[in-house]
Amino acid sequence: MSFRRVPLFFVFCLVWLLKTGSAFGQETASVTAGSNFPNRFTGRQIVVELGSGENRSEYRLLDTGLLYYRKGSEGPFTQLGQQKKDSTQKMFARLEQDCKIKTAKQEKPEKPDVTITWKKAKTEFAVGWENGKAPDVCERFYERFMEMFPKSRKK
Structure with missing residues (x-):
């Protein structure tokens, strides 16, 4: 037993x-x-595209703080580091509150020099401009955003 x-x-x-x-x-x-790869990321992200052609530069900040860069619309992404949580949140707050990206009534030109896009899953809001005709708030945001990226990756 x-x-x-x-x-x-x-x-x-x-x-x-x-x-x-x-x-x-x-x-x-x-x-x-979930994925930290920018194309499959479902959280918030800020995308800044320079130019409108196939060879444009693209910079991304995910709400996890990860920074990405790619050259060309079909090229591979390069991870450039990670921002601190507070600076990431400040950047999203500037875009959402100061630039009012979700309610902006600005027409995006056909061939913009700069395009700023706020994304979350399949929802997108974008502002673009050409020939230096940017709203002051968006231009200041763009300058602060680009300061996060290494100088070797800036156009």
């Missing part, structure tokens, strides 16, 4: 360990779920 209790106890312990181990694995997976 004691032989039956010992294997049952080990079976019970093994089942318990497997269940708790898989629960820890599921918890970790949910924390890291």
